Amino acid sequence: MDTHSPLSLYSVxxxxxxxxxxxxxxxxxxTQDYKSAREQTDFEKQLFKQxxxxxxxxxxYEGKLxxxxxxxxxFIYVIANQYQNELMLCNFMTxxxxxxxxxxxxxxxxxxxxxxxxxxxxxIDECLDEGIIxxxxxxxISSRVSKKANNGDTMNLSEQSFTQAFFNARDQIARSLLK
Numbered sequence: 001m002d003t004h005s006p007l008s009l010y011s012v013x014x015x016x017x018x019x020x021x022x023x024x025x026x027x028x029x030x031t032q033d034y035k036s037a038r039e040q041t042d043f044e045k046q047l048f049k050q051x052x053x054x055x056x057x058x059x060x061y062e063g064k065l066x067x068x069x070x071x072x073x074x075f076i077y078v079i080a081n082q083y084q085n086e087l088m089l090c091n092f093m094t095x096x097x098x099x100x101x102x103x104x105x106x107x108x109x110x111x112x113x114x115x116x117x118x119x120x121x122x123x124i125d126e127c128l129d130e131g132i133i134x135x136x137x138x139x140x141i142s143s144r145v146s147k148k149a150n151n152g153d154t155m156n157l158s159e160q161s162f163t164q165a166f167f168n169a170r171d172q173i174a175r176s177l178l179k
Contacts, residue, residue, distance in 0.1 A: 011030070011080065011081075011084065011131040011132050011133065012030060012078055012079065012080050012089070012092070012128055012131045012132075012133065013029070013030055013031045013033060013064065013079045013080050013081060013131060014027065014028065014029045014030060014031070014034075014077070014078075014079040015027070015028050015076075015077070015078055015079075015096075015124055015128065016028075016044060016047075016076070016077040016079065017074055017075070017076050017077075017113065017120075018044060018048055018074065018075045018077070019073060019074060019075075019110050020073040020074070020075070020110070022044070022045055022048030022049070022052065022075075024041070024044055025074060025110060025113055025114065026113070026117065026120060026121070027040060027044065028121075028124055028128075030128070030130055030131030031131065043062075046062075047061060047066065047077065048075065051066070051068055051075065051077075052075070057069060057090070057093075058086060058090070060082065063081075063082055064079050064080065064081065064082065065079070065080045065081065065082050065084055065086065065089065066078070066079055066080075067080075067086070067089045067090055067092075067093045068093075069093060069097060071097065071108045071109070072108065072109040072110075073109050073110045074108065074109060074110050074113065076093070076096070076097065078092060078093050078096075088133070091136050092127070092133050092136055094138075095127070095135070095136040095137065095138045095141065096123070096124075096127055096138075096141075098138030099123050099126075099127070099138040099139075099141040099142045099145070100113075100120065100123060101138075102138060102139070102142035103116070103119050103120075103123060103142050103145055103146070104116060104119070104120075118149075119145060119149060122145045122148055122149060123141060123142070123145050126141045126144050126145055127141055
């Protein structure tokens with residue numbers, strides 16, 4: 001049964017980024033439609049098979065509206081229920097990709113996304129709240145992400161890898177406990 005009514009807020013069921021082989025780089029699900037990791041992986045594999053050779057940007061797949069775009073070596077998908085406004089979702093996708101381009105210095109590709117996963121997740125969090133679209137202004141989104149990433153005396157999160165960020169945070173916690 002579809003849990004969303006036709007009169008719901010503009011919302012996204014999932015935002016998925018796959019590599020050029022269809023393997024998950026990042027996925028954020030906002031509904032319980034795919035509860036287990038296995039169901040999510042199966043959905044992503046089948047979705048990639050359906051879209052990897054198409055030139056469309058919008059399809060219906062398993063009763064879901066799918067907006068997607070292939071950039072260099074990644075596929076970015078926005079999944080929503082069939083009642084959502086296609087234009088609003090396309091606008092959201094464009095804004096999200098534009099924000100990523102600003103934050104990743106026009107290098108939206110697998111290696112750069114993997115190296116800046118923290119920035120990409122911050123970007124998603126600035127765009128979506130539990131799947132509800134918050135903002136479609138790429139400049140505003142990237143500005144807020146940059147401010148959050150530049151918080152405190154740590155270096156810019158977009159300039160450090162996840163591992164570096166982890167060790168930096170661990171060191172800061174250790175220093176604060178030793179005081």
